[in-house]
Amino acid sequence: MNKEKLAIHKRKVETISEMVRSAYDNAKPGEYFSLKKASVSHMAPQPDNPKYSDKPIDVRSLTDIIEIDPDTRTCIAEAGVTFVSLARETLKYGLVPQCVSELKGITIGGAVAGCSVESMSFKYGGFFDSCEEIEIVTGTGDIMVCSKSDNPEIFEMLHGSFGTIAIITLLKFKLVPAKKCVRIDYIRYDTFSEYLDAIKQHYEKQDIEMMDGLIFSENKNVLCIASFVDEEEAPYKNKYFLDIYYKSAMKRKQDFLSTTDYFFRYDADCHWSIRNFAGGIFENKLVRWLVGPFILGSTNVLKASERFPFLTKKGGEPDVIVDVFIPIKNAEEFFNWYLELFDYFPVWIVPYRLQKEKLEGYKFYPWLNQEMVSPIEDELFIDFAIYGFEQKRKGFNYYKALEEKVYELRGMKTLITHNYYEEDLFWKVYNKELYDKVKERTDPKNLFRELYEKTNYKKKIEKTNYKKKTKRLKVGIPRSLYFHKYFPLWEGMLTSLG
Numbered sequence: 363m364n365k366e367k368l369a370i371h372k373r374k375v376e377t378i379s380e381m382v383r384s385a386y387d388n389a390k391p392g393e394y395f396s397l398k399k400a401s402v403s404h405m406a407p408q409p410d411n412p413k414y415s416d417k418p419i420d421v422r423s424l425t426d427i428i429e430i431d432p433d434t435r436t437c438i439a440e441a442g443v444t445f446v447s448l449a450r451e452t453l454k455y456g457l458v459p460q461c462v463s464e465l466k467g468i469t470i471g472g473a474v475a476g477c478s479v480e481s482m483s484f485k486y487g488g489f490f491d492s493c494e495e496i497e498i499v500t501g502t503g504d505i506m507v508c509s510k511s512d513n514p515e516i517f518e519m520l521h522g523s524f525g526t527i528a529i530i531t532l533l534k535f536k537l538v539p540a541k542k543c544v545r546i547d548y549i550r551y552d553t554f555s556e557y558l559d560a561i562k563q564h565y566e567k568q569d570i571e572m573m574d575g576l577i578f579s580e581n582k583n584v585l586c587i588a589s590f591v592d593e594e595e596a597p598y599k600n601k602y603f604l605d606i607y608y609k610s611a612m613k614r615k616q617d618f619l620s621t622t623d624y625f626f627r628y629d630a631d632c633h634w635s636i637r638n639f640a641g642g643i644f645e646n647k648l649v650r651w652l653v654g655p656f657i658l659g660s661t662n663v664l665k666a667s668e669r670f671p672f673l674t675k676k677g678g679e680p681d682v683i684v685d686v687f688i689p690i691k692n693a694e695e696f697f698n699w700y701l702e703l704f705d706y707f708p709v710w711i712v713p714y715r716l717q718k719e720k721l722e723g724y725k726f727y728p729w730l731n732q733e734m735v736s737p738i739e740d741e742l743f744i745d746f747a748i749y750g751f752e753q754k755r756k757g758f759n760y761y762k763a764l765e766e767k768v769y770e771l772r773g774m775k776t777l778i779t780h781n782y783y784e785e786d787l788f789w790k791v792y793n794k795e796l797y798d799k800v801k802e803r804t805d806p807k808n809l810f811r812e813l814y815e816k817t818n819y820k821k822k823i824e825k826t827n828y829k830k831k832t833k834r835l836k837v838g839i840p841r842s843l844y845f846h847k848y849f850p851l852w853e854g855m856l857t858s859l860g
């Protein structure tokens with residue numbers, strides 16, 4: 363253990379703890395606090411989110427890797443470490459995290475507090491599932507270490523808590539062996555049913571190292587099967603920057619990439635979000651060559667789409683950007699429903715293993731409503747990632763439709779973007795009893811907001827602003843031109859409040 367680094371970390375956490383303690387002692391009712399991180403947030407841009415007027419708690423210093431231990435295959439790192447810097451460092455030891463979120467700037471703390479998926483998720487689940495210990499600063503300023511044996515309920519509930527339970531400061535997590543390059547085989551299936559069968563077979567046999575997929579239409583389902591290879595086994599190394607990864611996956615049969623390029627192959631185009639930006643001009647190769655370094659890359663894309671939302675949206679309701687996790691036995695039903703209502707492609711597919719036994723007395727993740735998941739037996743879920751669907755039908759809320767369908771199929775929709783849950787439905791998906799119990803212990807003054815309130819702020823705005831909004835719409839000015847509503851964002855962008 364690097365004692366010097368650990369001592370520096372302790373001083374940083376003491377400072378954060380003092381900030382929170384002072385907030386706890388002095389906060390007036392209704393005052394909230396959000397994190398001021400060093401890196402950009404990977405929540406979809408939400409210009410009207412009240413979090414931008416929260417008071418900041420500065421955690422920008424939490425960006426160090428404390429230790430990589432090749433013997434125990436574990437790593438200890440601060441919450442603000444990004445996956446790109448983490449993967450680069452661990453690869454020096456021939457190791458990688460069990461889940462390397464595909465966008466370079468996602469942080470390990472954000473991956474736990476939000477969500478994370480990756481092509482090894484069919485074996486290991488998300489990044490949280492690789493965590494052994496998590497250090498937090500609670501809403502009272504206490505520093506606490508949580509694990510499966512110490513404070514296990516808090517440990518489990520940190521996952522998907524969206525910063526509403528405590529501030530994550532340090533994580534200890536597992537690593538797995540990796541090589542310098544990756545070979546990908548692209549296998550095409552004509553029907554979704556055959557595609558699902560192939561996924562199930564690989565999952566059951568565990569005969570491959572990595573698997574994700576892209577669906578381009580009802581009849582064009584591509585599975586990306588990948589394995590680590592040594593440099594000598596890679597005849598060439600592709601790099602996706604001028605060329606667009608998702609387009610190439612549609613055409614190629616095979617690919618070789620360096621391991622870091624493999625993990626971040628979706629980063630340049632932020633999956634395919636770039637095609638919604640400025641009319642898709644940044645998919646042009648010449649434009650990419652000329653201005654790519656300033657525009658491409660998920661950090662640039664997310665920053666720009668938050669700062670200049672009128673470039674990405676023509677007005678109207680926000681685009682659908684969301685991941686939904688559906689139990690494998692209901693995946694085909696979901697896909698058929700999706701085809702009928704959305705018919706929007708590509709869809710990114712990530713098979714995801716949700717372990718049944720995480721905490722004694724609970725099935726799957728304890729933060730899920732236990733009644734909802736009680737009939738589900740299979741541990742394999744399919745993550746359908748829908749990035750950038752334009753809500754076409756006026757007066758119809760596609761997000762809400764997803765929330766209802768996903769609940770009906772006993773799955774879950776991530777809260778990384780816009781949420782319109784009625785409170786009653788929300789708590790049919792999430793475990794209110796356990797959430798309240800943990801929240802009472804870690805944030806009794808509700809400094810970090812409550813989960814429903816934080817992630818479904820639109821419901822509140824909808825209710826309070828309904829009259830104002832309809833009046834404005836009557837004058838026929840596109841809502842994207844109400845620049846004033848973006849103003850709180852400038853502060854938000856500068857601070858990456860989350």
Ligand SMILES: Cc1cc2nc3c(=O)[nH]c(=O)nc-3n(C[C@H](O)[C@H](O)[C@H](O)COP(=O)(O)OP(=O)(O)OC[C@H]3O[C@@H](n4cnc5c(N)ncnc54)[C@H](O)[C@@H]3O)c2cc1C
Nearest residue numbers: 403404405463464469471472475476478479524525530860
């Ligand atoms: C377009 C898009 C593409 C995406 N693609 C992928 C992908 O390929 N792979 C993948 O795994 N995920 C993906 N995601 C999801 C993303 O990983 C999650 O949104 C994740 O939570 C973002 O982490 P972040 O580090 O950017 O944190 P932020 O976006 O800053 O924060 C996310 C939430 O976590 C909380 N939080 C952050 N840090 C801490 C902390 N230290 N302590 C307590 N709470 C904290 C924040 O308050 C916030 O509520 C994508 C999201 C979008 C919008």
